[in-house]
Amino acid sequence: MTSPSSILLYCRRGFEKECAAEILVQTQAAGISGHVRAKENSAYVVFVAHEPEILANRAARLRFDALIFARQRIFASGPLADLPVDDRITPLLDTAAGLQRRYSTLWLETADTNEAKELAAFTRKFERPFAAAAAGLLGGGPQAPRLHVFFLTSTAAYLGYTLPDDSAPWPCGIPRLKLPRSAPSRSTLKLEEAFLVFVDRPETMLRPGMSAVDLGAAPGGWTWQLVRRHIRTTAVDNGNLDPALLDSGLVTHLRTDGFRFRPSRPVDWLVCDMVEQPSRIARLVADWAADGAFRYAVFNLKLPMNRRYEEVERCRGLIEERLAAQGVSHRLRFRQLYHDREEVTGFLELVS
Ligand SMILES: C[S@@+](CC[C@H](N)C(=O)[O-])C[C@H]1O[C@@H](n2cnc3c(N)ncnc32)[C@H](O)[C@@H]1O
Structure with a gap:
């Protein structure tokens, strides 16, 4: 068998620098030496x-x-x-035959650029x-590696594999979600994608009857996801909420400052989409967590x-430091x- 020579990473167009920086940090920590090729706006590294x-x-x-x-990470040969x-x-x-004996499935992919x-x-x-x-190579069972061919042009491609339990489960690393009409x-x-990515035990983590706070809730897209799952939600925002959410009987709307609000009792979920400095949001989430005011936060x-x-790592540091101290x-x-643009989504679970 041949060892893959590269790690191919798909990312949002314009975020190649960030993607390159983090794979260098990760490989270095694992003692794997190498260099990165990252072309601006190519959507891969x-x-x-x-x-x-x-x-x-x-x-x-x-x-x-x-x-x-x-969005996806492939152990690859090529180009x-x-x-x-x-x-x-041929x-x-x-x-493909040199990299793995059998594959579960085949995904032909391209970068996420026009x-x-x-x-x-x-x-x-x-x-x-x-x-x-490739039929002889496919049919390896659901736990077998997936075969990826990533076309740069119609005559140039990287070829590689992902392991189903350590990769994104969608072609191109993109979950195709449909905007619900009533959202x-x-x-x-x-938030729908965040639940897909971060929630590994939906039957226990997203149960009907749970409670939530949504900071920066208006007009209500995140609250809608909670209500859909029959989760009682306190929606905090000076702006207006979609009246249909209020009609659900599961939502309390508070026109107050999300940085000052605290629920009288701990909730199952804190979700927060306020437009603010990242470090301010990180401190807020760390404060709630230090008090045990939620179980899960997005x-x-x-x-x-x-x-x-660097900014995301700084926010990670703020939260880690605070929780380590407590x-x-x-x-x-x-x-x-x-579905994130110039932003990232955090997930914090308090483990008892
Ligand atoms: C990006 S929007 C939220 C969209 C919402 N998640 C949805 O799905 O419809 C940001 C919201 O944060 C609210 N916001 C900003 N600062 C806030 C604060 N200090 N307290 C409460 N809400 C705040 C704004 O009024 C705005 O409605």
């Missing part, structure tokens, strides 16, 4: 390992969940350039003959234009969701 065997041996130390800006137009299949199959999307017609046409030729804002998709950090990775066990993660 490649970490090239100087010694592929070391990458293969230490890959398990690189948890996908720990990355913030990567395979100059694929012959009359037979792209070199791709040879490379230019790359023009390749979609090509990949759609190529998929069927390629899948037929009061597009923002609703951010909060959005609007990022400044510069030093975005001796509060917890799980803290950040992810730039597909």
